[in-house]
Amino acid sequence: MSTTPHGERQPGPTARLLVVTAVQAEADRVTAGLRAAGGEYHDESPQGMDGHRVVRLGRAEAVVLAAGVGPAAAAAGTAAALALVGPFQLVCSAGIAGGFAEAAAVGATVVADAVLAADLGATTPDGFSDVTELGFGTVRHTPPPAAVELAAGALRSAGITTATGPVLTVSTVTGTAARAAELAERHPGAAAEAMEGFGVAEAAARFGLPVLELRTVSNPVGPRDRAAWRIGEALVALEQAFAVLPYRELIDTAAKESG
Numbered sequence: 637m638s639t640t641p642h643g644e645r646q647p648g649p650t651a652r653l654l655v656v657t658a659v660q661a662e663a664d665r666v667t668a669g670l671r672a673a674g675g676e677y678h679d680e681s682p683q684g685m686d687g688h689r690v691v692r693l694g695r696a697e698a699v700v701l702a703a704g705v706g707p708a709a710a711a712a713g714t715a716a717a718l719a720l721v722g723p724f725q726l727v728c729s730a731g732i733a734g735g736f737a738e739a740a741a742v743g744a745t746v747v748a749d750a751v752l753a754a755d756l757g758a759t760t761p762d763g764f765s766d767v768t769e770l771g772f773g774t775v776r777h778t779p780p781p782a783a784v785e786l787a788a789g790a791l792r793s794a795g796i797t798t799a800t801g802p803v804l805t806v807s808t809v810t811g812t813a814a815r816a817a818e819l820a821e822r823h824p825g826a827a828a829e830a831m832e833g834f835g836v837a838e839a840a841a842r843f844g845l846p847v848l849e850l851r852t853v854s855n856p857v858g859p860r861d862r863a864a865w866r867i868g869e870a871l872v873a874l875e876q877a878f879a880v881l882p883y884r885e886l887i888d889t890a891a892k893e894s895g
């Protein structure tokens with residue numbers, strides 16, 4: 637038995653979502669969005685783990701964690717949370733990102749239809765080869781398509797400018813037009829670039845769990861221009877996105893598709 641935000645009791649087990657951000661400012665906005673969606677905040681660190689926030693939303697529950705910047709911190713933090721604070725049925729990487737101009741402008745929200753490791757490989761005389769081409773492992777995780785469409789549809793219905801497309805995970809932020817063009821050519825349709833999604837997805841895959849990645853765009857991918865960053869705007873957009881997602885349906889859809 638679980639409880640709605642209004643105190644009504646509902647049958648069935650609670651479905652649980654783990655949301656992993658890089659920094660605390662992102663986790664705070666995600667938590668604020670979950671509360672705006674009707675969630676009840678519980679100021680608790682499950683099993684003594686610091687920095688986790690728990691928000692109960694009727695028959696769903698979200699745990700929000702800031703795991704650090706970059707794919708290694710994201711993977712380590714996600715794996716620790718899945719092992720120590722689980723079980724979960726869905727994992728979501730969330731935060732701000734750079735947007736590829738043709739797909740996602742500053743302020744837009746992106747739901748990844750592919751989570752790609754964009755710089756995991758080797759440079760060769762013929763150019764870049766990713767680890768799959770080199771014969772090791774994967775550079776791609778695919779979020780459940782129906783869950784991606786459900787999330788994107790809910791965002792659009794709320795009037796939020798939303799793109800779906802591949803989100804690239806990089807260890808080095810792109811800072812030149814040449815690198816942006818190289819990535820766009822290698823990953824046609826790429827919508828955004830960030831630094832954690834693939835790490836979160838690798839950890840989720842180890843636990844047999846589906847993954848989503850949701851990003852709000854703070855800056856264009858391209859020549860470095862700190863004055864052009866709109867981090868505050870992107871954080872507000874992150875809160876707005878997490879205020880309108882249909883959590884229980886999303887978790888059930890993702891679990892059904894991946895199971």
Ligand SMILES: O=C(O)c1cccc(C(=O)CC[C@H]2O[C@@H](n3cnc4c(=O)[nH]cnc43)[C@H](O)[C@@H]2O)c1
Nearest residue numbers: 658705732733734809810829830831832855857860
């Ligand atoms: O120093 C720079 O030029 C620079 C430009 C953009 C972002 C940064 C960061 O250190 C932010 C890293 C943080 O935010 C996400 N993020 C936001 N924009 C981007 C981007 O264009 N490319 C990659 N990551 C981005 C990222 O997920 C990190 O969590 C520095």
